[in-house]
Structure formats: C-alpha cells, structure tokens
Amino acid sequence: MLTKRKLSSYSLSMPRRKAGVILPMEYSILSAVVELSASETDPYGYTIAASIARSDESRGLTAHGTLYKTLGRLVEGGMLVAVWEAPETAESDGRPRRRLYEVTAAGARALQAHANEKLAAKAAFNPAPGRLATS
Amino acid sequence: MKGRPGLLNPGLAVWVLRWVALYTRGLPEAAARDRADEIASDLFEHNAAAVAAEQSNRATTVSILTRALTGMGADVLWRERQLQQEHRRQLSAASPALRTRYSRLSAVAVALGAAVAILTLASTVRVLTNVPTAWGVSSFTGLIAVTLGLLLALLALLRSSSRILGAVSFAALSLPLCLTVAQNTMYISLTFTQVMQSALAPFAATSYYLAFAVLFIPAYLLVAVFTTIAVRLRTLHRRIRVEACTPAHETSTLY
Secondary structure, three states: OOOHHHOHHHOOOOOOOOOOOOOHHHHHHHHHHHHHHHOOOOOOHHHHHHHHHHHOOOOOOOOHHHHHHHHHHHHHOOOEEEEEOOHHHHHHHOOOOOEEEEEOHHHHHHHHHHHHHHHHHHHHHOOOHHHOOOO | OOOOOOOOOHHHHHHHHHHHHHHOOOOOHHHHHHHHHHHHHHHHHHHHHHHHOOOOHHHHHHHHHHHHHHOHHHHHHHHHHHHHHHHHHHHHHOOHHHHHHHHHHHHHHHHHHHHHHHHHHHHHHHHHHHOOHHHOHHHHHHHHHHHHHHHHHHHHHHOHHHHHHHHHHHHHHHHHHHHHHHHOHHHHOHHHHHHHHHHHHHHHHHOHHHHHHHHOHHHHHHHHHHHHHHHHHHHHHHHHHHHHHOOHHHHOOOO
C-alpha cells in the first residue's frame, strides 16, 4: 500500500539513481581522493581540484560550484566522509580550516565498479587485430 | 576571509565570498556556513599554490574568476536542492493534518496552473497556425510572451521550494493573459468569438466600459484564486516551519 512516507515529497533519502552508480565527475573526485590519500596529502577541496586537473591536462581546475556540489552529493550518498580539521591546526598554520575527505567502503566499491565498466567498454571498442575482417 | 595581505587579488576573494553569501542566504545555517568556509579555504589554498608556483597575478585572477563564474549554475542548483531538502525535512516533521492540507492545496494549485498553461499553449498554437504567414510572429509577441511566462510559472509551481512564487506569477500574468486572449479570440475559435460577443452585447448596449469590465471577469477570478493560493501556501509554510522547530509535545498548544 502506498503511504505518504513512500512519496518522494516526504522522504529525505529517495534515491535518484541506482545505488553504487557514479557519474564521471564523481569518479574523478573519488579517484583524486584515493590518490591524494595514497600520497599522504590531505584531500580537501583545492587539492582534489588540482589532482583532477593534473590527471587530465585538457581540464582546468574544477569550478567551485561543480566541485563542492559533487563532493556534497558523494557525502550524502555515503561514498565519502567529510571532517573539518581542528581549528587550532588551521590557526597555528595561519590559514582557514580545511574540510578533509575520506573514501568509504561504499565509495571504494563504486570506484572499482566504474573502473571495471570503463575497462570493459574500452576492450569492446578495441578488437584484436587478428579478428578483423580482411575480405 | 577578508582582504588578507598575502592574497594576490583580495578584491576578487571578497567578490567570490559575497556571491557565496548571496546564494546561501536563507539556507540552513550549518549548510551555509560549511559552504562559505569551504570556499574561503579553497580561495586561500588556490592563492597559496599560485604564489608557490610563482604564477602571475593575472593568471591566478583569471583562474579563480573562471572557477567562480563557471560554477554559478551548479551553485544555484545546489541551493535549490538544499531548499527542497529542508522543506521536505520540515514537512516530514509536521503533523499529518498539516501535511494533508499542504498536499491538497499544492495539488489544487498545480492542477489549476497546468489547466491554464495548457489552454493558453493550445490557444497560442491555434493563433499562430490560423493567421496569414505574411503577418509574421512579431504581431503576437504579447501572446507568446504570456505563454512562455505561464509555462515558467507552471515549472515554479511544480517545485515545492518555488510554489508560492509560481502562484504569484500566475496571479500577475492573469490580466495580460486575458487581454491577449481577448485580442486574438477570432484566431482561436470563431464559435467562441460569437458566444462571447452575444454574451457581451447587453452590457455593450449599456456601456462600452461595462462590457470591457465583464470581459475581464475570468482574469479577476484567476487573480483572486492564485493570490489566495499563494497566501494560504505561505501561511502553511510558516506553520510547517514552526512545527519543525518545536518539540512534538508543544505543537498542540500552538494552535
């Protein structure tokens, strides 16, 4: 039976797309956070934008609106966790405090699934030369 | 972040933060503060990286400005989403009776708005197909503008965060709508024109102004209905907000 709880107007967590499916920008951000964490660099807004720009030279730094909107969506979707660093740390360094991001297990799974999909799509468009029709 | 001495372009940073303050106005305090702090940090780090890379002031300014300008659309969409989430949160915390009243009023507003917009669109299509092509579209600019305005108002009416704006827009467009339809009646339907003329004839016999006033009765009704809807929606929004901010045991004493 349809209840008001099931209607999107009354639900905060109404999924808009299939769980675990990520968009290209979300993939770029998750990859950047993983890379930054691996290189022991704090993943926060600017370093994530710089990392994306480094990995794809045709792209400049991601726009503020696009970057923070996507980061917010990934946090809401449980793929990233965001923590504000301690104000004392920022104060001692003489800069505004940073919001640090970390990839969750769900985020890592989504990243892996997207990477596999990309590989499969690439393989489908690159047939082995020996199998090409010659006649 | 106010004009720090180390910033390459403090004026630009202030401008970007003003834009942030503008699009976060009216949002839940935590969301607005998080976004403002995050952008302030981004501007600082961007500037620090530019200084470290010995990038020119001009290149840094262009880069920050480009990031701010190209992200404006996403900022507006983010704001819209935050408003919708907040509205849904408040609505889910409101009493079932209030939720039902809000849903019914919204359904009436959307149904009425859709009916008016669809009828207007159909009339505009008939006018544009029934007039000689030599006349050109410019002769019907008013009708086309009103139709587009009504379609935009319908879009606003469909979204919970802009429903009041949609109802007000319908009320504001009702008089221009009636005027443009009256001007083009013979291109919409000849039968309708004859019915209208015979209905207005007794009034026109008394006074031309009286007939004109009677002609606009549908417009007055639409203005009255949509204004009432907008006022009631605003009242319900306020009550929903109050209930969302008040503990459950206290809400019964509010009304």
